[in-house]
Amino acid sequence: MDQYTENLDAIFQSLADPTRRAVIARLGKGPASVTDLAKPFEMALPSFMKHVRQLEGSGLIRTQKHGRVRTCIIEENKFAMVDAWLKEQRTLWEARLDRLDAFAMKTMKESTK
Template sequence: MDHHSVQLNGIFQALADPTRRAVLARLGEGPASISDLAQPFDMALPSFMKHIHFLEGSGLIQTRKQGRVRTCVLEKQQFAAVEAWLSAQRALWDGRTGRLEKFVTKAQAKGD
């Protein structure tokens, strides 16, 4: 398995969890402290930190510590990797459905 596939596996695994998706959506508005990010969730801070570490490990976010405050920001490069993979899959399936449509159209024309 190449590095690109391993990278995507971690990203998609991170995106599979609704809490992590909500954190990413919030970070789409701009950087936020971990305490601000954790506030809407009904879970203990250590449990929430597991989500932060998972997102950071997948490369979707980066954390920076200033004094006693740890701030999270999105890492846009990882989203570009996901978009590239999804675009390739979309092109592949668009081609397949186009060929299927031509095949069905020809078959219907022959049947008439």
């Protein structure tokens, strides 16, 4: 498996969890401390930190520690990678659907002759 595929696998695995998606959605508004990010969730801070580590490990976020406060920041370049992959998939499937549509139209015209 190449590095590109491994990166995408890690990103999609991270995004598969609703808690991590909520964290990403919140970080889309700007940096936040781990404590602030954890507030909406009914889990202990060590459990929440597992989600933060997963997101950081996949490269979707990075953290910075200032004194006792750990701040999370979204890494936009990883989302550009996902966007590029989705565009490739969209192009591929649109072409397939166009061919299927052409085949169906041709078959329908032939059957009405």
